[in-house]
Amino acid sequence: MSTIATRLLDNYVGGAWTPAAAATEALDVANPATGEVLARVPLSGRADLDAAVAAARAALPEWRAVSVPERARRLFALREGLSARHEDLARSVTTEMGKTIGDARAEVARMIEMVEAACAIPTTMQGRVLEDVSRGIDAETIRQPVGVCAAIAPFNFPAMVPFWFLPFAIGCGNTFVLKPSEQVPLTQQIAFEVLDAIGLPPGVVNLVNGGREIVEGILEHPGIDAVSFVGSAPVAKLVYEGAARTGKRVQALGGAKNHMVVMPDAVIGRTVDGIVGSAFGAAGQRCMAGSVVVTVGEAHERLMKPLVEATRALHVGDGLTDTTEVGPVVSCAARDRILEWIDRGERDGATVVVDGRAPAGDLAEGGAFVGPTILDGVTPEMAIAREEVFGPVLTIVRAGSLDEATAIVNGSRFGNGTSIFTESGAAVRRYRHEVEAGMVGVNIGVAAPVAFFPFSGWKDSFLGDLHAHGPDAVEFFTKKKTVTSRWLSDGQGHGSYFVER
Ligand code: NAD
Numbered sequence: 001m002s003t004i005a006t007r008l009l010d011n012y013v014g015g016a017w018t019p020a021a022a023a024t025e026a027l028d029v030a031n032p033a034t035g036e037v038l039a040r041v042p043l044s045g046r047a048d049l050d051a052a053v054a055a056a057r058a059a060l061p062e063w064r065a066v067s068v069p070e071r072a073r074r075l076f077a078l079r080e081g082l083s084a085r086h087e088d089l090a091r092s093v094t095t096e097m098g099k100t101i102g103d104a105r106a107e108v109a110r111m112i113e114m115v116e117a118a119c120a121i122p123t124t125m126q127g128r129v130l131e132d133v134s135r136g137i138d139a140e141t142i143r144q145p146v147g148v149c150a151a152i153a154p155f156n157f158p159a160m161v162p163f164w165f166l167p168f169a170i171g172c173g174n175t176f177v178l179k180p181s182e183q184v185p186l187t188q189q190i191a192f193e194v195l196d197a198i199g200l201p202p203g204v205v206n207l208v209n210g211g212r213e214i215v216e217g218i219l220e221h222p223g224i225d226a227v228s229f230v231g232s233a234p235v236a237k238l239v240y241e242g243a244a245r246t247g248k249r250v251q252a253l254g255g256a257k258n259h260m261v262v263m264p265d266a267v268i269g270r271t272v273d274g275i276v277g278s279a280f281g282a283a284g285q286r287c288m289a290g291s292v293v294v295t296v297g298e299a300h301e302r303l304m305k306p307l308v309e310a311t312r313a314l315h316v317g318d319g320l321t322d323t324t325e326v327g328p329v330v331s332c333a334a335r336d337r338i339l340e341w342i343d344r345g346e347r348d349g350a351t352v353v354v355d356g357r358a359p360a361g362d363l364a365e366g367g368a369f370v371g372p373t374i375l376d377g378v379t380p381e382m383a384i385a386r387e388e389v390f391g392p393v394l395t396i397v398r399a400g401s402l403d404e405a406t407a408i409v410n411g412s413r414f415g416n417g418t419s420i421f422t423e424s425g426a427a428v429r430r431y432r433h434e435v436e437a438g439m440v441g442v443n444i445g446v447a448a449p450v451a452f453f454p455f456s457g458w459k460d461s462f463l464g465d466l467h468a469h470g471p472d473a474v475e476f477f478t479k480k481k482t483v484t485s486r487w488l489s490d491g492q493g494h495g496s497y498f499v500e501r
Contacts, residue, residue, distance in 0.1 A: 007039045009185055009209055011048055012192045014055035015202025020209060022047035027182055032098040032328040033318040035366020041185045044210040046217045049177075052206040053223040056148040056175035059203030064145055064173045066201075068122045071171055074198055078167065079115045081194035086112070092187040093158050094319040098328040098368070099282040101320055104159075110451070111160040111191075114469060117451035118167035124474045125172060137486045143478035145173035146249060147225030150218045152179045152239065154231040155330050156285045156390075158187035164455065165228045168473035170204055177206045177224070179214050181231075183330055219243050226476070228468070229253065230287075233388070233414070233460045240463040251464035251476055253287070253457060255388040256416035259409040260290040260445065261431065262299040263402065263422035270443065271421040272306045275394070278419070278445030280314060280372045283329045284392040287461070288417045288439070288448045292378075292385055293396050294405040300398055304376070308353055311372045311394075316359045318367070328368040329391055335368040338391030342373055345384035345395065350375040356392060380408045388414070402427055410436045415458030417447055438462065 008026060010017040022045025028037045063071075082089065086108050093104035129140040151165040162178050169176045180188045188207060195205050208214055215235075218224055219242035226249040229239040236254030243250035260275055278290035295303055319327030329335050339357055346352055356371025363369050370391055378385050378395040385395050399405035409418055419441035420431045432440050438456035441447025449455055454470035456462070466476040 009039055009041050009189060011042075011044060011052065011209055012196070012205070012207040013048075013052045014058075014206070015196070015200075018051070020044040020048045023210075029096060029184070029186060030331070031095050032330055032332075032368040033320070034364045035332075038096060039186060041182050041209050043182065044208050044214055046213065048210070049208050049214055049217040049221065052177045052208045053148060053221055055203035056177055056206055057223050059175045059201050060145075060147060062201050063170070063175055063204050066173075068125060068173075071173065072119050072121050074200060075115055075119045075121070075167055075171055077198040078194065079112060079119065081198055082108070082112050082115065082191070085190055085194055089159050089187055089190055091320070092190055093184075094327070096184045096186045097155060097158050098330055099285070099319055100324050100327050101322070103282055104319070107157055107160045111163040113451040114160070114163040115167045117469060118171040118473070121168075121171035121474070124471065125478060127480070133484065137484060139482060139484045141480050141482045143172070143474070144481055146477055146479050147174060148177065148223055149174045149226040149228065149477060150177040150179070150224050151228040152215055152218065152231065153181050155181040155183040156282065156287070158184035159191065161230050162188055162191070164230070164468040165473070166205065168469065169477045170200070172474060172477040174226075174477055175204050175206075177208060177218070179208050179210055179218065182209065182211045185209050215239065216242070219248075220246060222246070224248060226250070228476075230468070236463055249476065251466055251468065252462070253455070253468060254461050254463065255390075255414060256287045256289075256457065256461050257292065257386065257388050257412050257414045258288060258290050258417045258419075258437075259292045259294055259412070260419045260421065261294045261296065261402070261405045261409065262303055263420065263424060263427055264297045264299045264302070265423050266299060266303075266421035267423065267443070268302055268306060271303065272310050274419065274421065274443065274445030275307060276310050276314070279394040280311070280326050280392045281446070283326055283370065285329060285390055286446065287457075288446045289390075290417075290419060290445055291389060291394060293394060294399050294408055295396065296399050296402055296405050300396070304353075304396070308374060311354045311374055314372050316356075316361050316369055316371050317363065326372055326392055329370055330368065332368045334391065335370050338370050338389060338393060341384060341389045341391070342375070342393060345375045345378065345382065345393075348382045348384065349377065349379075350382065350384065350395065351377045380411055386412065402430060406431060406434050410434070413460045416461035417441065417457070419443075419445055419447060438467075
């Protein structure tokens with residue numbers, strides 16, 4: 001164990017790095033490629049959360065009074081600061097979460113893109129006015145900050161997901177409390193070093209490390225006005241209900257089971273690339289990962305051989321090594337859960353055509369590796385076709401027609417993302433019209449929207465009405481106030497009051 005391994009992480013409260021004084025426990029943060037302990041994360045207590053919320057509330061009047069263009073300038077500085085630390089952030093993501101360094105760099109690029117989208121706040125936060133809603137009477141809607149906003153993040157995007165919320169929230173004049181995933185708390189320490197350096201008033205952004213107790217504290221806290229959550233479907237439901245119970249504004253993004261429909265006329269080479277990237281990128285630990293391929297008619301025969309070959313050729317290893325294409329999953333516990341899913345799929349009657357249960361390569365003994373796996377002959381009723389596995393496991397289901405494929409996709413309780421691979425515009429038109437999912441890719445494997453569009457999952461993949469980033473972010477992080485006004489003098493400056501018009 002190196003000296004750095006003993007580092008106990010601090011919270012960031014009221015503009016200063018602060019020990020989690022009320023923590024009674026701390027967890028190891030390990031590199032999933034090696035098992036090496038990188039640091040220890042405190043499980044903060046309620047008093048630590050109280051301190052962060054108090055700092056955020058105290059900062060609210062001053063921050064709200066900073067002009068909107070000036071708030072945008074701080075976001076420009078944030079963008080520059082994050083860009084200067086791009087590689088540090090990416091290496092941190094790979095080291096604590098496992099995804100390949102290329103994937104991590106792309107994640108950080110998307111994190112920075114969120115800040116760029118939020119820089120437009122002087123335009124996007126504008127209200128609307130209608131003159132003469134009645135004779136001599138005008139109506140206008142203005143937008144004001146909601147107050148203290150909290151975000152609770154998952155492990156799979158340590159850099160990006162907190163930034164689906166933070167830049168938009170503070171750009172709109174709110175103050176902010178972040179609880180990162182206790183599995184991957186290190187990357188946000190770097191992000192908060194950058195935030196610390198851009199001259200925000202103390203208390204505008206706060207970081208509280210912890211787990212379930214802090215989540216429950218956020219939901220119950222009278223000093224918090226809005227909650228953004230990203231994580232698994234059961235916890236999303238809990239957060240949605242808990243926040244509603246205490247009257248908070250809430251958006252809760254949950255789990256997923258994303259289908260990729262392959263039509264007989266698909267361009268097979270590019271389709272295989274799309275499927276492989278979608279299913280096995282980040283070792284399948286993306287909420288937009290494609291985990292079920294639905295082949296239509298003869299697409300199955302055309303697709304399977306090249307898909308199996310491309311999957312077998314993937315190189316599993318430490319994400320920091322340039323040649324690695326599939327890194328470890330986040331922890332040994334996650335690995336064991338995923339292996340159990342593969343066993344269960346096989347027991348239920350699926351055929352394991354690519355078996356990643358004992359991946360080859362130069363893999364550290366303490367690493368949490370599962371190789372890319374494909375199960376064919378899966379039926380829509382099998383648990384492996386219905387539940388989120390969240391690992392590098394792809395299942396293949398056959399359908400006879402596009403309508404049958406659509407019915408299979410729509411039979412899922414999730415509705416995050418889906419893709420269709422075809423050259424037929426008519427098939428695409430039919431599918432995008434009929435499918436019950438909020439994000440659709442056409443000949444694209446992972447159709448995660450860029451920052452300027454909302455991340456718009458449906459069904460059990462999302463609880464709430466306003467989605468993350470894009471125009472929805474400004475809607476979520478502002479309250480509307482509508483003013484109806486008339487003026488009773490003649491406006492000539494002669495003090496001729498009460499002149500009827
Ligand atoms: P998770 O639900 O286990 O944890 C998410 C957060 O909730 C963490 O901060 C954790 O501390 C907290 N938490 C966990 N259990 C809790 C409990 N019982 N009570 C209160 N708080 C609790 O999710 P995860 O494993 O970190 O992340 C993976 C999941 O997130 C997957 O299901 C994935 O699909 C989902 N996800 C969804 C999206 C999306 O946009 N819909 C994006 C990324 C990840």
